[in-house]
Amino acid sequence: MSAISSSPVSLFAGRLQPLPPEGQTTGIFKQPVAMAQVGPEGLVGDAQGDRRVHGGPEKAVHYYPAEHYARLVAECPGLAEALVPGVLGENISATGLTEQNVCIGDVYALGECRLQVSQPRRPCWKISHRLEHPGLSRLVADLGLTGWYFRVLVEGEIQAGDALRRVECLAPGLTLARLWAASEAHRPALAELRALAAAPGLNGDWVRRLTERADWLAQHARG
Structure with a gap:
């Protein structure tokens, strides 16, 4: 399979905050960061609210394709201003990599790190609450615009503006789609x-x- 890479990436991290309207603790609110140190459980300083279903070594780094936002805006034009990279709680966003060309187990280089695709992200109900749009989580799932998680094979520093580059494809053709x-x-x-x-x-x-x-x-x- 041919080598693929992303556009320059944007990075996001966040601390725990209450999620309106009920006030559940969440880490979905991310802010852009210029650089980050990546450990075995993801970006140092990034937080997850419910560790039963978020975070950990198998869900260390969340990637969401930036091109998906235009598709979501087409479905939900009233959310055009809100639907921008980072709003769905991802750590990394860029263009060029989607579920259609990323395969299970792919290994990517980013800065000093090596990241391996471990699984799709199952859209959480908190997406709908975050954007105050009932059904948005289900729409993301129905359209297959899920994004995915990386596990960390090699720790190190990453910077906004770097690009993800596939260095190994272990399961050619077995795409996340x-x-x-x-x-x-x-x-x-x-x-x-x-x-x-x-x-x-x-x-x-x-x-x-x-x-x-x-x-x-x-x-x-x-x-």
Whole structure:
């Protein structure tokens, strides 16, 4: 598979804040930063509100394609001013990389770091609350405009204006778009689930879910 890279990246980090209207603690409110030190759990100084579903080594760095914002604005024109990079809680945004050309387990160089694609980001209800638009989280999921998480293979410093460059593709053709489509399908192909579950670098929870679903489909097909 050919080498791909992003445009110069924007970086975002944030501290915990209350989320209106109920006041849940969240780290979705990010601010641009010029540089960041990246450790095993992401950008140093960046916070996540609910550590059961956000953060940790397998969700260390969240990337969201900047080109997705135009698509979301087309669907929700009233949010045109608000839908700009950083607002969905991502740590990195740029153009050139999307779920259509990024594969499971891809390894990228950014500054001193090496980052590996671990899993898609499942849109959280906090997106809808953050933008005061009921149904926005579901829309992001339905359109497959999810973004994804990186795990950190090599720690170090990154800077805004650097570019992500793919240095290794472990599962050519097994794109995040294919993974998301299979996960959302009512009755996905058994072979597709098996192939995706076997992709090097895929997060273990995703492997388990895909395998369990494939096993269920195989059992009921025999029945």
